[in-house]
Amino acid sequence: MTYxxxxxxxxxxxxxxxxxxxxxxxxxxxxxxxxxxxxASTRRRREAVLGAGIATGVLLVMTAxxxxxxxxxxxxxxxxxxxxxxxxxxxxxxxFAYAVAALVLLPSVWVLLGGPKAPRAPKAATSAAAAAAAAAxxxxxx
Amino acid sequence: xGFVYLAALLVSLFGxxxxxxxxxxxxxxxxxxxxxxxxxxxxxxxxxxxxxxxLGIFFRGETSFxxxxxxxxxxxxxxxxFLTLLCYLTMNLLAGARMVAAVVLDRRGxxxxxxxxxxxxxxxxxxxx
Numbered sequence: 001m002t003y004x005x006x007x008x009x010x011x012x013x014x015x016x017x018x019x020x021x022x023x024x025x026x027x028x029x030x031x032x033x034x035x036x037x038x039x040a041s042t043r044r045r046r047e048a049v050l051g052a053g054i055a056t057g058v059l060l061v062m063t064a065x066x067x068x069x070x071x072x073x074x075x076x077x078x079x080x081x082x083x084x085x086x087x088x089x090x091x092x093x094x095x096f097a098y099a100v101a102a103l104v105l106l107p108s109v110w111v112l113l114g115g116p117k118a119p120r121a122p123k124a125a126t127s128a129a130a131a132a133a134a135a136a137x138x139x140x141x142x
Numbered sequence: 143x144g145f146v147y148l149a150a151l152l153v154s155l156f157g158x159x160x161x162x163x164x165x166x167x168x169x170x171x172x173x174x175x176x177x178x179x180x181x182x183x184x185x186x187x188x189x190x191x192x193x194x195x196x197l198g199i200f201f202r203g204e205t206s207f208x209x210x211x212x213x214x215x216x217x218x219x220x221x222x223x224f225l226t227l228l229c230y231l232t233m234n235l236l237a238g239a240r241m242v243a244a245v246v247l248d249r250r251g252x253x254x255x256x257x258x259x260x261x262x263x264x265x266x267x268x269x270x271x
Contacts, residue, residue, distance in 0.1 A: 010190050101187075
């Protein structure tokens with residue numbers, strides 16, 4: 001089995017968790033939109049997309065830098081027969097699958113652990129109140 | 143020399159905790175939720191590592207930078223800390239980048255107001271100064 005074949009299996013698992021989180025977020029978002037202004041949810045989505053883009057760029061660059069250092073000083077070695085031979089510096093391209101997986105899996109698990117707002121009543125109430133206050137102050141400003 | 147890599151990882155992890163505390167990024171948002179997320183991530187990547195090692199795709203390098211303590215065949219103790227750092231960094235980065243995104247969108251929003259409506263521009267200037 002090649003490094004890519006192994007990555008395909010693990011990335012597929014990550015993709016499933018990612019889709020589950022997206023569906024969960026969409027369902028929760030629909031419930032929230034019913035109770036808040038449409039502008040606020042559009043803004044939240046834009047923030048999430050731009051933030052994820054920035055984080056992805058930074059993490060991929062950091063992976064390229066530190067993976068090269070780690071391989072360069074001999075912390076890890078690879079069987080040349082099982083990697084594709086595509087490198088970023090001296091780092092196999094396959095290694096970037098870890099960073100991509102982390103960027104999808106971790107926030108997805110975080111979202112899935114969030115649960116519906118209702119059972120966490122005290123906390124949800126405070127954050128809802130804070131959000132309402134923030135929205136009100138924003139409206140007053142504009 | 144054997145502790146160089148482990149020490150570097152621990153220093154980096156300490157940095158992650160400080161950033162988390164300062165900007166409320168991960169554990170400082172929700173401790174149990176962050177703990178489970180981090181644990182799921184580290185276990186998932188450890189399994190990935192073990193599969194890769196079993197298939198002979200990658201292996202521990204012969205280096206004096208590591209302690210030589212193994213938690214499984216060819217799996218150095220340091221890898222557990224590396225994966226913890228990767229997961230903590232990812233979550234801190236996502237939360238931090240979202241804060242940056244909020245600032246960027248705010249700035250873009252106010253600059254279009256400046257271009258579109260001089261009155262709005264004056265009121266924004268008044269608010270910011």
